[in-house]
Amino acid sequence: MVQAALSGLCPRCGAATLFETPASIALSCDRCGLDLGALERGARLAGLVTILTAAILIMLAIGIDIMLRPPLWLQVVIWAPLTLAVVIGTLRLYKTALLYRRYEAQAEQGGTEG
Structure with missing residues (x-):
């Protein structure tokens, strides 16, 4: 699961097409055409995960x-990129x-081809 989140792997074909931006699911897989937008519906808890x-x-x-x-400058240098990386990584893992x-x-249920 972690590898799929980090690489953005499609659940059907395994291509790296799951994310169109660092933390946003693509509407569909470019390789196999899987409707990823329909599978993502209801991901309302992403805000809670971020908080x-x-x-x-x-x-x-x-x-x-x-x-x-x-010192303050050291905290900014460390925490700004760390926060960005951790939040994006957590969102990718949650959404994946x-x-x-x-x-x-x-x-x-037989709704998609596996």
Whole structure:
């Protein structure tokens, strides 16, 4: 699942066409034509996932600031790219897991070709 999220692999053909931007699911797979937009419906909890991830990162930043007291410039240099990478990675993993689960459920019901 992690490899599929990092590489953006289509659940049907395995091509790297799942994401059109770093954290946005493509409407369809360019290789096999799978309607990814229909599988992503209902991903409303992505905002909650982002908020929880941000809260954890904020707690870590405050804890490190209290323990080590690094200069502000160092905190900005470390936390800005780390926050961006962690939030995008978490969203990709969440959206990939949700999409794969829905694809497998449809395949079991005979709604898609596997």
